Amino acid sequence: MRSGSVAEITAVRIVEGRIVELTFADGSIRVVDLAPFLWGPVFEAIAVDDELFAQVAVDSELGTIGWPNGADLDPDVLHGDYEPAQTSEQLPK
Template sequence: MDFVRVTSAQVLGHYRLRLGFSDGSSRDVDLTGELRGPVFEPLADPDFFAQVRVDDELGTVVWPNGADLDPLVLHGDFQPASRFAHY
């Protein structure tokens, strides 16, 4: 079974991304409420948030500080137990 991967990411502004997936689908995701915890708080800076890129090896979006998000959650296949876990 192949897992869906993020293939493209476009910043829409206001902590929103338009994502393309390996199954040909696309989805707009709003990360406004997810920018908590030591890894994700830096993304609250709009300039830093805009530095998002697709990591081809991981198949998801990443930021320069190492923050990333599960591509299956972004695709909408799974809901994490506590929305997004923060460690």
């Protein structure tokens, strides 16, 4: 588990599209649409490639989910405890 983390993800399951069900170490389960978080260079391919997105897995070292290309997401944001610094909807058009 990450030092100082409020939330630790222990399981992930794809529901449909870019929506996942996340199980946390505190026993809570969240259904999260990851689409707004999948922007920027490291997430470009994950956002559009279903096969790559399907490779999402729990990274037990970091206590979050990640992909083989090294991309990961903040588990505290996914748990709903914090707002992300910025999402794709907040980018200038």
